[in-house]
Amino acid sequence: MRLIKTATLAAALALCGGAAHAQEGIDDSTRAPYYDSFKGKKVAYVPVAMGFDLTEGWAAGLKEALEPLGVTFDIRDPNWSTDAGAQAITTLISEKPDVIVVHNPDVQSYARLLKKAEEAGIYVVQVNMRSSYSTDVFVGADYVGMGQQIGERLVEVCSPAKGGSGKVAITQGVLTAAASIYQMQGINNVLSKHPEIQLVSNQAADWDATKAKNIAATVIQQHPDLCAITGFWDVMDVGTAAAIKESGKNVYLLTQGGGNRMVCDGLANGTYSESVVYFVPGQARDMATMIKQLLQLKQPAGTTKTTLFTPLTFLRKDNMTAASCWDMPTKG
Amino acid sequence: MPGMGRLSQEQIVFVLAVGLCAVFAVALPGFLTTNNVLNLVRSVSILGILGVAMGLVVIGRGIDLSLVALMAISVAWTLSLIAGGMPLPQAIAIGLAFSLFIGAVNGWFVAYVEIPAIFATLAMGTLVYGFGRYFLFDLDVVYMPPAGEPLLWIGQGTLMGVPVPIYLFAGVCLAGYLFLRYAKAGRYLRAVGDNMLAARITGVPTRPTIVLQYVLSSLIGYLAGIITAASVASMNTRVAISTYVYDVILVVVLGGIGLSGGKGGIRNVIVGTLLIGVLLNGMTIMDIQYTVQNVIKGAILLTAIVIDTILNPRDEQTAQQGDI
Numbered sequence: 154m155r156l157i158k159t160a161t162l163a164a165a166l167a168l169c170g171g172a173a174h175a176q177e178g179i180d181d182s183t184r185a186p187y188y189d190s191f192k193g194k195k196v197a198y199v200p201v202a203m204g205f206d207l208t209e210g211w212a213a214g215l216k217e218a219l220e221p222l223g224v225t226f227d228i229r230d231p232n233w234s235t236d237a238g239a240q241a242i243t244t245l246i247s248e249k250p251d252v253i254v255v256h257n258p259d260v261q262s263y264a265r266l267l268k269k270a271e272e273a274g275i276y277v278v279q280v281n282m283r284s285s286y287s288t289d290v291f292v293g294a295d296y297v298g299m300g301q302q303i304g305e306r307l308v309e310v311c312s313p314a315k316g317g318s319g320k321v322a323i324t325q326g327v328l329t330a331a332a333s334i335y336q337m338q339g340i341n342n343v344l345s346k347h348p349e350i351q352l353v354s355n356q357a358a359d360w361d362a363t364k365a366k367n368i369a370a371t372v373i374q375q376h377p378d379l380c381a382i383t384g385f386w387d388v389m390d391v392g393t394a395a396a397i398k399e400s401g402k403n404v405y406l407l408t409q410g411g412g413n414r415m416v417c418d419g420l421a422n423g424t425y426s427e428s429v430v431y432f433v434p435g436q437a438r439d440m441a442t443m444i445k446q447l448l449q450l451k452q453p454a455g456t457t458k459t460t461l462f463t464p465l466t467f468l469r470k471d472n473m474t475a476a477s478c479w480d481m482p483t484k485g
Numbered sequence: 486m487p488g489m490g491r492l493s494q495e496q497i498v499f500v501l502a503v504g505l506c507a508v509f510a511v512a513l514p515g516f517l518t519t520n521n522v523l524n525l526v527r528s529v530s531i532l533g534i535l536g537v538a539m540g541l542v543v544i545g546r547g548i549d550l551s552l553v554a555l556m557a558i559s560v561a562w563t564l565s566l567i568a569g570g571m572p573l574p575q576a577i578a579i580g581l582a583f584s585l586f587i588g589a590v591n592g593w594f595v596a597y598v599e600i601p602a603i604f605a606t607l608a609m610g611t612l613v614y615g616f617g618r619y620f621l622f623d624l625d626v627v628y629m630p631p632a633g634e635p636l637l638w639i640g641q642g643t644l645m646g647v648p649v650p651i652y653l654f655a656g657v658c659l660a661g662y663l664f665l666r667y668a669k670a671g672r673y674l675r676a677v678g679d680n681m682l683a684a685r686i687t688g689v690p691t692r693p694t695i696v697l698q699y700v701l702s703s704l705i706g707y708l709a710g711i712i713t714a715a716s717v718a719s720m721n722t723r724v725a726i727s728t729y730v731y732d733v734i735l736v737v738v739l740g741g742i743g744l745s746g747g748k749g750g751i752r753n754v755i756v757g758t759l760l761i762g763v764l765l766n767g768m769t770i771m772d773i774q775y776t777v778q779n780v781i782k783g784a785i786l787l788t789a790i791v792i793d794t795i796l797n798p799r800d801e802q803t804a805q806q807g808d809i
Contacts, residue, residue: 202723204618204625233723328775357775361724362626362717367528371769374521388626392717399641399648415628481624 190449191222195250199241201258201282203230205388206413206481207433208256211280213482214437215254219444235262242266245275252276252444259329260285271455276447278440281431282331287458290443294431295462296332300339302465303383303407303429307340308347310405311380318378322354324365324393326385333357333385340383353379362392369396373404381405387416387428394424411436412468417478420470431463434479439463494741494793495753501789502760509767516770523647529762530654531709531716536736536754537661538705543737544665545698546678546746547595547602551587551610552706552733554725558617559584560710561720565622568630581707587613588703592696606699614725629718640715650712657705662751670697679747736761739789760789 196219200208216226229245231237235258245253246269253275257263264286267277271288281293311317323340325333337355344350354372358364365384373379373396382397384390387410397404405426410416412430419425439461450457468477492500510517535552542549563580567573587609594605618625629637642649664671673694676684685691714720740757742749764785768778 202625204623209624233726354769354772355774356769356772359727359775361727362719362721363531363713363724366717367765368769370524370528371521371766374518374524375515375770388719391628391719395641395717399643 187449188222190451191219191224191445194224194252194448195227196224196252196254196444197227197229197245197248197250198254199229199231199238199245200256201231201238202233203228204232206415207281207411209481210411210413210433210479211254211256211437211440214434215441215444218438218441222445233258235259239263239266242270246270246273249273250275251448252278254278254280254440254444255284255288256280257282257284257331259327260331260334261329274454276444276454278443278447280436280440281463284331287460289447289454289457289459290440291460292436292439292443293461293463294332294465296335297339297342298462299409299429299431299465300336300341301343302339302467303336303409304340304343304347306407306427306467307381307383308343308350310407311350312347313349317380319349320351320353320376320379322369322372322376322379322382323352323356324368324382324384324390325355325357326360326389328357336385358384358389358392360386360389362389362395364392365389366392366396369393370400373397373400373402377402379404381407381426383407384409386410387413387419387425390425391419394419412466412478414478414480416468417473420468420473423470427467427469430466430468430477432466432479436463492796494739494789495749495756497792497796498739498741498760498789499756501785502756502763505760505763505767509763509770513767513770516767521766521770523651525762525766526651526654526759527648528766529758530648530650531713532732532736532761533654533754533758534657534705534709534712535733536740536758537657537751538702538709539733539737540740540742540749540751540754541661541665541674541705542602542698542702543734543742543744544678544746544749545674545695546681547695547698548606548734548744549591549699549702550603550606550730551591551613552606552702553727553730554610554614555584555587555703556706556710556713557720557722557725558613558621559587559707560714561627561722562617562621563711564627564629564633564714564720567633568628570632573633573635577711581704584703584707585700588700588706589696591703592699595699596692596695610725610730614722618722625722627720627722629714629720636711636715637718638715640712640717650716653708653712657708658751658755661705661754665750670694674698675747732761735786739786741793760785 198212203209212228219226229241231241239262242263253270255263255277257279264284267284267286267288270277277288278290279288283291307321311319311321313319327333344352353376356368358368369382382393382404384393387408390408394406397406407427408425409429411433416428420428443459515521538552539549559580563576566576566579591606591609594600595602639649644652673689676689677691677694681691736757737754738744740753742753764782
């Protein structure tokens, strides 16, 4: 009996003590180093230009993820000028931020500068359009794979076996942009195996809707039985869509982009038939995660190379939901 | 035109355009069809309208490098005002007023402050673009909001089978022709361009005439912008920093309006526009790569200029001024 009493008492005491301890809480020993590793760090962002869905979306996502941690986030906007962009990176190399996030206008222009930046000890994260020089991190679409998937879609939609005419056209952006070069490779990989699909036009429209419209209008004129056009950017393909609408023909328009709300609206109202979407908020999150990792691991810049390909969604009117697209962050 | 055997630049370019047309018609099936010709003219009608605006300024011995930037910004602002809930007519009125105001400021700088037109308008173009992007709207490409859809007809509609932009191009050309030929201000404009001092001595109000040139160019530019926006349901403000304004100058100069002022008319603009249109259309049909297209375009333009220089050599009188 006595033994039981003692045991009960001891157990009660132990419980009380434990409870008291639990009230005080246990400190998570990883917190301090986690927050310390971001204090006073600087991240600089050099997009091709601000002011359109992709770059604004990435900036908003990075800001949201990094600034609460005490990281300074700085945007250098070269506004479509490759020279100004190179200048900005050169200046940054001497300013020595901890991370530079770069959106390359083409595969060559920044290659040497990015190497220099890494040599200066700055982590370099490339987003969506990669340079010929691989840096610490690349986050973006697998454009070769994307081109292959697009090629396969074109075959599916236009194959004469399924009643299509087999005639397709491509509207690229700028020929030297990574998005164009790698995708063409992918598309060619597929089309070379499908002689029944005929590529009747392959033109570049400089990411401009008016040029895209004029090209599409001429191509549809020449090939009234054109089955599909695939354009390399939804913003530009507004022009392609206008040309298709004016021609009154039924041409399948397969576009691509960051999945901004305007794409869902366009799919809903029939501007586009289908869009390949690399989800921009997801890419921003990937970049933020990689930046957090780099800053915590503290490896010298350029020692590790990570590629994160963004999952692609083929969005159509019938498979999209309210959550398929994202809204542009409001400035303020 | 000096001597019967000589061809003016306008005629040379016209011959080139017709020649190219003939070659394409034979070599490219489907080039010389009604639909393709309509499509060809439609695709360059905005360029042509801008060419008329630039042409008027150049005939008055000026140049307007802010034309495209002003067009892009004032129309993009109009669209974003409509998107913000402003009634369509009011938004258009505000955009137009902005455009005319900047045009008048341009003219004032050139006529009264006496800054060379090339610098005044170059700076103004940059200023307007920056101002618009920073203060007036956030995005690079401004979309046509649903409330602006009545406008779409201007850029995408057809009337009796002919696209509306072609009518507008024709209308602007006709108005420009009548202005230069019959309006008092139009004749003053040519007089000022030909010889400003002589015009002033004979009592022409030279400074107000110069201001008028730039106001007219901003007016026509705004119209061209509305057609652009209507035709692709969006306004890409990036054209402001592209080389588009040089394409416009090219159309004007290629057609034979000398940069030294006082020479040429609307017909020259039409001829220049047609040559560019034929070239672009033919090369797109042939699916020539974009970069190669630029090479061909440049080569043909140089050819036109070389032929002109050989047939119409410069002399003391024609080469004295205005060669930029």
